Amino acid sequence: MAMLGGFNAAQLKKNVSDGSSDVSEFVCPVCLEIFESPVKTQCGHTFCQSCLKECLRPQKPVCAVCRATLGHWSKAVDLEALIQSSVAACKGCGVQVGLSLMRNHTAACSKYQEYIEEGVRTTAQSQPAIISSVPNRYTFTCPYCNYQNLDQDGLVEHCTSQHARDARQVVCPICAAMPWGDPNYRSADFFQHLKIRHTFSYDTFVDYSTDEHTMIQEALQRSLLDN
Numbered sequence: 001m002a003m004l005g006g007f008n009a010a011q012l013k014k015n016v017s018d019g020s021s022d023v024s025e026f027v028c029p030v031c032l033e034i035f036e037s038p039v040k041t042q043c044g045h046t047f048c049q050s051c052l053k054e055c056l057r058p059q060k061p062v063c064a065v066c067r068a069t070l071g072h073w074s075k076a077v078d079l080e081a082l083i084q085s086s087v088a089a090c091k092g093c094g095v096q097v098g099l100s101l102m103r104n105h106t107a108a109c110s111k112y113q114e115y116i117e118e119g120v121r122t123t124a125q126s127q128p129a130i131i132s133s134v135p136n137r138y139t140f141t142c143p144y145c146n147y148q149n150l151d152q153d154g155l156v157e158h159c160t161s162q163h164a165r166d167a168r169q170v171v172c173p174i175c176a177a178m179p180w181g182d183p184n185y186r187s188a189d190f191f192q193h194l195k196i197r198h199t200f201s202y203d204t205f206v207d208y209s210t211d212e213h214t215m216i217q218e219a220l221q222r223s224l225l226d227n
Contacts, residue, residue: 023088026079026099030054030064034102035083038076043068046076058154091115140177143170143190156194164191174198 026034030051037049045065047055052073055061061070083099090097090105092112097105106112140155141148144163152174169186172193176183187193 023099023102026083026086034099035076035079036103038079038083039073040076040079041068041070042072046079057157058151059157060153140173143173144168152198156198159194160191172197 023034028035028038028048028051029045030047033048035046035048038046039049039052040046041052041063043063043066045063047064051064052070055064055070062068063070086099087096088099088102089095090102090109090112092106092109092115095105095109139149139151142150142155142158142163144159144166147158150158155174169188170190171183171186172181172190175181175185175197
């Protein structure tokens with residue numbers, strides 16, 4: 001019998017149906033909704049088919065959960081069948097709804113929207129007001145259209161495919177996030193800049209916790225060894 005996240009599939013169906021369990025085993029880690037056309041990757045993680053397509057956009061796609069390289073995936077047939085045959089209570093109004101219909105129900109359920117808003121307020125109140133001084137150096141926003149959450153390869157691919165004819169001078173978001181970056185410098189030829197400066201990932205070569213003087217000394221020592 002199929003196993004799902006350590007649960008026996010038949011028992012999981014019973015628990016969801018009688019309301020004694022939550023639906024976390026059926027929630028996509030990307031969109032946080034009930035799986036829609038679920039697919040499973042070779043690293044063992046499951047996503048909605050449409051969410052996996054977003055993960056495949058960069059030139060070097062990785063799993064959104066464990067960051068393993070994405071190469072193969074298959075339809076999660078057993079999970080899809082379980083979703084189609086199971087019901088659970090809406091966390092807003094308490095009405096029993098088929099899992100395959102839960103997305104449409106919660107989108108229209110005012111009680112569910114109130115439940116989500118209350119959860120957001122409670123979480124915000126319980127979190128300390130800490131502002132991190134460390135910039136985000138892993139995802140970037142397109143300087144042309146403000147499309148967000150692009151990794152470095154994804155940013156290069158997005159700008160090249162969507163904005164190749166845009167002549168505006170823009171600030172490179174990758175450089176602006178670096179310790180030495182100037183957030184006000186606008187590249188005269190942004191696409192040439194991408195080709196020259198961002199054909200590799202800085203993460204491979206740069207220790208962000210090291211100060212500039214130490215990095216210069218290490219670079220000088222390596223150059224002397226090379227010679």
